[in-house]
Amino acid sequence: MSPTPPINLSVVIPVYNEEGNLPTLFSRLYPVLDALGRSYEIIFTNDGSADRSCELLAVQHAARPDVTRVIEFNANYGQHMAIMAAFERVRGEVIITLDADLQNPPEEIPNLLLKTDAGYDCVGGARQNRQDSAFRRYISQLVNWVRRHMTDIQMTDQGCMLRAYSRTVVDGIIRSGAVNTFIPALAYSLAQKPTEIPVAHEERHAGTSNYSVYRLIRLNFDLITYFTTAPLQIFTIFAMFCSGCSFLLVIVLGARRLYFGPEEGGIFTLFGILFFLISVCMVGIGLIGEYMGRTYQVVRNRARYHVSHILETAE
Numbered sequence: 076m077s078p079t080p081p082i083n084l085s086v087v088i089p090v091y092n093e094e095g096n097l098p099t100l101f102s103r104l105y106p107v108l109d110a111l112g113r114s115y116e117i118i119f120t121n122d123g124s125a126d127r128s129c130e131l132l133a134v135q136h137a138a139r140p141d142v143t144r145v146i147e148f149n150a151n152y153g154q155h156m157a158i159m160a161a162f163e164r165v166r167g168e169v170i171i172t173l174d175a176d177l178q179n180p181p182e183e184i185p186n187l188l189l190k191t192d193a194g195y196d197c198v199g200g201a202r203q204n205r206q207d208s209a210f211r212r213y214i215s216q217l218v219n220w221v222r223r224h225m226t227d228i229q230m231t232d233q234g235c236m237l238r239a240y241s242r243t244v245v246d247g248i249i250r251s252g253a254v255n256t257f258i259p260a261l262a263y264s265l266a267q268k269p270t271e272i273p274v275a276h277e278e279r280h281a282g283t284s285n286y287s288v289y290r291l292i293r294l295n296f297d298l299i300t301y302f303t304t305a306p307l308q309i310f311t312i313f314a315m316f317c318s319g320c321s322f323l324l325v326i327v328l329g330a331r332r333l334y335f336g337p338e339e340g341g342i343f344t345l346f347g348i349l350f351f352l353i354s355v356c357m358v359g360i361g362l363i364g365e366y367m368g369r370t371y372q373v374v375r376n377r378a379r380y381h382v383s384h385i386l387e388t389a390e
């Protein structure tokens with residue numbers, strides 16, 4: 076097989092149960108990219124959708140085989156693995172990621188390209204007037220705060236997936252072989268000249284978010300644990316503080332017992348302290364488990380995802 080000539084732009088879109096959004100996405104995205112006057116490809120990864128997304132993508136591939144590629148997963152592996160699979164196959168010099176639900180307007184793509192053309196290798200979108208539930212926004216604020224204080228990753232809006240990367244950054248992401256990760260943060264850590272631009276944010280065009288509270292917690296744990304072991308260290312420091320305090324308490328209680336004799340009701344105070352310490356231990360065990368589970372996944376070295384088939388571009 077002869078090597079394929081490099082193209083200018085690759086747009087990567089993860090798709091999971093987006094049948095209600097795909098037709099509008101196609102009708103808005105392709106004209107924007109056609110108008111750029113650059114060579115481009117769009118790679119959709121169908122992340123095990125149970126609805127008609129797969130058929131819609133196949134029809135679109137048949138309609139625009141010159142610029143459309145579809146990677147079909149056999150099951151649902153999550154948004155970041157869907158992006159990773161596309162990254163491993165991109166041909167573009169610049170790579171843009173986008174959500175399929177039209178929360179990231181495709182019309183913003185030219186603005187991202189202005190920055191990559193100016194030499195920035197990682198251009199993040201910072202969502203203006205974010206159109207998500209208040210709950211989601213609060214979670215983001217909290218995680219942003221934790222990430223800012225515990226890791227070296229400094230960005231305004233880590234959750235926005237409308238981003239542009241240079242080929243070098245994407246190659247670095249692939250080489251990292253990350254199993255549980257958060258692509259915008261990983262890209263930032265590999266970039267030499269990152270920047271951010273404000274981007275519009277729209278309400279989900281159709282359907283509901285694919286992130287339940289449980290998936291959101293898992294994703295944010297991925298973000299923190301991948302980039303830092305600070306939670307383990309903070310826990311150790313806290314555990315040292317607790318053991319220091321309990322040591323003092325034992326001395327005080329012992330002295331009290333010797334001077335004043337047995338006290339009424341003191342046992343309940345002790346139980347209170349004991350329960351608190353046990354709960355601290357449980358949090359610690361859970362935290363160590365999180366890190367161990369992730370280490371295990373890497374050591375086990377199983378395939379991160381399985382591709383069932385690929386629809387390639389045709390000239």
Ligand code: UDP
Pocket residue numbers: 088089090091092093122151152153154157173174175176178283284285286
């Ligand atoms: N997505 C995916 N696999 C998943 C969950 C989501 O490929 O397991 C895709 C989804 O189709 C969309 C993007 O990731 O293109 C963002 O998902 P969603 O809109 O549900 O997340 P939110 O905007 O609520 O963060």
Ligand code: MG
Pocket residue numbers: 174176178279284
């Ligand atoms: Mg969305």
